[in-house]
Amino acid sequence: TQLLEQSPQFLSIQEGENLTVYCNSSSVFSSLQWYRQEPGEGPVLLVTVVTGGEVKKLKRLTFQFGDARKDSSLHITAAQPGDTGLYLCAGANDYKLSFGAGTTVTVRA
Amino acid sequence: GAGVSQSPSNKVTEKGKDVELRCDPISGHTALYWYRQSLGQGLEFLIYFQGNSAPDKSGLPSDRFSAERTGGSVSTLTIQRTQQEDSAVYLCASSLVASPDTQYFGPGTRLTVL
Numbered sequence: 001t002q003l004l005e006q007s008p009q010f011l012s013i014q015e016g017e018n019l020t021v022y023c024n025s026s027s028v029f030s031s032l033q034w035y036r037q038e039p040g041e042g043p044v045l046l047v048t049v050v051t052g053g054e055v056k057k058l059k060r061l062t063f064q065f066g067d068a069r070k071d072s073s074l075h076i077t078a079a080q081p082g083d084t085g086l087y088l089c090a091g092a093n094d095y096k097l098s099f100g101a102g103t104t105v106t107v108r109a
Numbered sequence: 110g111a112g113v114s115q116s117p118s119n120k121v122t123e124k125g126k127d128v129e130l131r132c133d134p135i136s137g138h139t140a141l142y143w144y145r146q147s148l149g150q151g152l153e154f155l156i157y158f159q160g161n162s163a164p165d166k167s168g169l170p171s172d173r174f175s176a177e178r179t180g181g182s183v184s185t186l187t188i189q190r191t192q193q194e195d196s197a198v199y200l201c202a203s204s205l206v207a208s209p210d211t212q213y214f215g216p217g218t219r220l221t222v223l
Contacts, residue, residue, distance in 0.1 A: 004151070042113070042200050042214025043152070088151060095140065095159070097212070099151030 003027055004091055004100035012106040016078055021103045023089035024071040030093055032065055032072045037086040037102070046074075048092075079107045111135060113215035115201050121221045122191055130186045130218045134203030141184050142204075142212060143176055147197040155199075158184065191222045 004025045013019050023032070031050045035043035047056050049065035049072060056063045060083075062075040076083055084107050090097040114133040122128050134141050139160045144152040154168040158178040169175070173191075178184040188195055198219050202212040 006151075040118075041216050042202070044214070045212070090152075095157060096154055096165075097152070098154070099144075101149060101151045 003098040004089055006087075006089060006100035006103050008103060009101070010104050010106075012108065013079055015080060015107055015109050019076050019079055019105065021074045021087050021089075021105070022071070023073065023100055025091060026070065027091065027098075028069050029091035029098075030069075031091075032069070033090045033092060033097070034063055034072070034074055035088040035090065037088060043088055076105075079105075081107045081109050083107050113201055113203050113213055115199075115215040115218050117218060118216065119219045119221075121223065123223050124193060125190055127187065127189045128191055128220065130188075130199050130220070132184045132186070132201030132203075132215060134182065134184070134201070135205075135213055136182075138203035138205050138213075139181070140204045140206060140212075141178055142202040143184070143186050144200045144202065145170075145197045146200055146217070152200060155186070188220075191220075193222050196220055196222045 004023055007022045011019055031048050033048045034046045037043040047063045049063055052067045052069045054065045060077045064073045086102045086104050088099055088102045090099045116131045141158045143155040145155055146152050156176045157165040173189045176186045198217040200214055200217040202214045204211045
């Protein structure tokens with residue numbers, strides 16, 4: 001049983017479209033992280049959100065942490081083929097990370 | 110390179126055989142983590158080492174799994190009497206201090222048990 005549920009599991013969109021990935025949990029975390037993983041590589045950290053209600057923007061990526069610190073979303077504006085990958089959310093308590101199963105995003109040129 | 114390295118990148122073994130997976134963390138990183146990523150699943154925490162402290166083994170799925178970290182650097186994950194359900198990608202991560210915020214992942218070892 002996953003501690004964190006991600007949706008959707010798969011997402012295929014055309015270049016230039018927007019997308020949102022959701023990460024939900026019944027547990028409260030001290031922080032929540034988003035990673036992107038490409039085939040044959042380990043996950044790479046994109047962002048950490050700590051405060052309930054926090055919104056962080058990295059270029060075309062917007063990350064939001066829910067007020068209760070149990071859920072988060074990742075929004076990509078004007079997606080590009082380079083955004084293709086597996087997006088993972090992970091909740092942190094102390095040094096341990098609990099990962100969701102991931103959302104596979106494919107951006108078609 | 111200065112990143113986390115893992116070897117081998119791929120390992121195919123027969124059911125019942127033992128395997129050893131190696132992780133070379135980033136130099137100077139005191140914390141080291143092992144995770145398992147099965148198909149369609151997120152990363153599952155296996156074990157954590159921090160300096161000279163006793164490791165946190167709470168994520169190891171059975172007593173067939175063990176890990177050690179020699180000299181506070183290189184780590185080896187050993188799986189004895191491998192089973193088909195052990196097939197997965199095994200990922201290692203290291204961080205400068207014990208923090209989830211600064212874990213750097215290696216490329217993983219893909220283990221296939223026939």
